Structure formats: C-alpha cells, structure tokens
Amino acid sequence: QVQLVQSGAEVKKPGASVRVSCKASGFTFTDYHIHWVRQPLGQGLEWMGRINPNNGGTSYAQKFQGRVTMTRDMSVTTAYMELNRLRSDDTAVYYCARVVPCTTLVCSSLDSWGQGTLVTVSS
C-alpha cells in the first residue's frame, strides 16, 4: 500500500540545521511530486515547498527561500527537507505528502501524507 514514512523526532538548538526524510513505498516515486507542509503545535497548516523527484526541480515558499533545501535520492525513493538557521518559531510538526502532477484533464491534490516529524528548537 501507499506509504510515506518519515524520520523520527528531532531536538535542535537555535541556529542549527535539521534534515527530515520521507521514505516512499507502494507507488512509483517518480510519478508524483513530494510537498512539505508544517504545523506549529496547536496551529494551522503552512505550505513550505515541493520537489519533483524526476528532475529534482523545486519550488519554495518565499518565506523559506534561502533557508530550506528539498532533495531526493531515487535509489532509496526518499525525499528530504533540510531547514537551516533554526529559530524557536520553527518548532512544528513537519509533514511530507504526495501529489500526482496536473494533466490537462485533472489536477488533484495531496492525497497521501507521512505521519509527521516533530522538530523542537530550544536552547
């Protein structure tokens, strides 16, 4: 079955970096884009960006430009999200999710999500 399995919780100090992984299985990795969404505890969802595993092409929210890098390793069907220069307000649950690229006939949305990874930034 379709699965996106994320790496475990992280605790980081301000100014450090974190890398979260998202292991895909049960579907053809290169047929989908992987998006990253975060959610501060008790708050709403925030879209961060996406990667096309086919060519490594990325699109990032302006808010994270210069601090976030999304990559993939096709040999292990895994996507990664690295966030640098962490601040306390980066404390959140980070999710990966997949979406099939739009065609001329249909444009669907994020249909399968990882379980989430809690990143805590604290001195």
Add this chain to the structure above:
Amino acid sequence: DIQMTQSPSSLSASVGDRVTITCRASQDIRKYLAWFQQKPGKAPKSLIYAASSLESGVPSKFSGSGSGTDFTLTISNLQAEDVGTYYCQQYNSYPHTFGQGTRLEIK
C-alpha cells in the same frame, strides 16, 4: 500570495445535522481547491480536490462546490467521527496556501 479565509473558525452541530464551511480566496483560483480533514495528533486527510471531486474512499456525505473565489464544503448527516479541523488549500499558484482551519465539534 493568495490568502485563503475560512468561516466559521469553529462550529458546533448536532448528530444528523448538515453543516457547511466556506472558503474564500483573495483572487481567482479557478477550481484548484482542496479540502482536508485533520483529527488531533494525526496527519491531514484529503477529502475533496478540484473543488468538487471526491477523493477515493471518502464517503459521499462530503461534498464540495464553487469556483473562482468562493467555495463550500458540506457535510451531511453529521456523525461523531466527523469531529476534527477542516482546512481548505488553494493550489492554483505557488505558494499553495491553506485556510486557517474550521474546528468542528458535536453539541
């Protein structure tokens, strides 16, 4: 960035009720709108894509409508398991912004 505004922010309804949540975009997003349900401690679950298309496996009690800037999610025959927070998301243009969420509870 496109701003997505949901209303109401919270909603309390009785079992068997029909409820409607609205989502307004700050500019035309055509039909590129999705609805998600999130339960506490869980990842969001996709309900509706392209404004009105039901995600596979989602019961037909959920329905969506709208285009342009105004959209609605309707839940009929409300049951206890429908409790959670509902989010809309536009994917017409980057960044793919979410609404602030609507918290649904049972009276």
